[in-house]
Amino acid sequence: MRNFAEEMLLKIDAEIESIGFNNDITINDALHMVKYIIPLYDQLRKLTVEHIFSSTEEEIYFFKELKPSILGRYLYFNKVYRIESQCPSGSNDVIKEYLNDELGGLTYFFRRNLELYQYYRSKATTYDTYYFIRGKADIRLCCDSFQCDRDPMFSTGYDHKIAKILANEMLQIYLNKRIINLGQSEAINKQAITQIPYPANWTSNKIFLIELGYALYVAGDINNGNITVKEIMDLLGTMFNIDLGDYYRGYITLKNRKKDRTLYLKTLIEKLLKRMEEDDEK
Structure with missing residues (x-):
């Protein structure tokens, strides 16, 4: 399962690379990646349900590292598509306000999940058996609403939240670059008009x-x-x-x-x- 998931992740990253963008993403790019990842993710779900993990360590690694990395890319491109499709028309100031509101939402998410974020980024392992083993989630530790909707054979209490952390880290970079590009575009336009x-x-x-x-x-x-x-x-x-x-x-x-x-x-x-x-x- 580990090899299969790692190959799938490489395939997704290769597709991203083939499109030729890093953080400069169009709405069509984002939609393409969403459609590309969905069937792969469904395939991963089916195989995971049928798979018997050989050890606790294998299951933890899958739900702590591999599945969140794949799901995080899907959540990222899906959110970029939503942001761009709902972006208001108008002046740069209007668009900057909209993008800054999106950044504010990310800040709220990270503050609300600070303990889990610090746990994951510090590579701690103390609660891994509660966080990343199916059927082991402790309701006293896991109070996320997603817990009620999860597939018990394809999710633990926290792998989805880790995927959101990874997606939102990428979104922070994307939104900040969009705002910077708006400022550069405005400066170029002003320079162009002064040359008339x-x-x-x-x-x-x-x-x-x-x-x-x-x-x-x-x-x-x-x-x-x-x-x-x-x-x-x-x-x-x-x-x-x-x-x-x-x-x-x-x-x-x-x-x-x-x-x-x-x-x-x-x-x-x-x-x-x-x-x-x-x-x-x-």
Whole structure:
């Protein structure tokens, strides 16, 4: 079982590496990893239920180290997907507040589970038979609500909580980097706008600029497609001195048009063709 679980962990990490990201994760990356891990985890569950551990030490190692490492990666990517899918549209300040609230939740979790966190990180073993042997959990030690929902053949009183600790440690790194990247993006945008020799204000309908922004995003011609919709909208908003606000709602408005979903893009094409024809006549 140990070899099987370790090989599964290596397989998951190899998939993470093959995607080519470390802490810079898109919502699609996170969803891909969730879908990748689920069938592997189900396979691990079936084998664990059927497996007879050869010793107490083997069972403790599995539920203290191996299963939490695999489950922790699932919980991490699942949480990243939820955070990104629920991230509000708007200014960097709005997004920073949202991400800081998520960080606050992690801080509360670590404070609430400080004793277990210190026990695990100090590599203590005193309570391992209570924490990581199935059917041995002492209700006086384990007061987690998850205890009521656990699968007694695939969980002890604490392996799920250890997995959450591992996931939340990764989430702390991810959220802090997201916040730092927002600050860097804002600084780059400000630098870009100062290089424009004169004020460039958007004087047409805001929805038209949103339409243009989404077109640039799906075309993938900026940074070889390695740029988010938000980064494009922030750049356009900074360049043209306009707050695009809830640009996703604007995108929904474009989608719901009964005709001429890309009205502005068509207008641009018509105006450019007309200008070319006029130049030809000269």
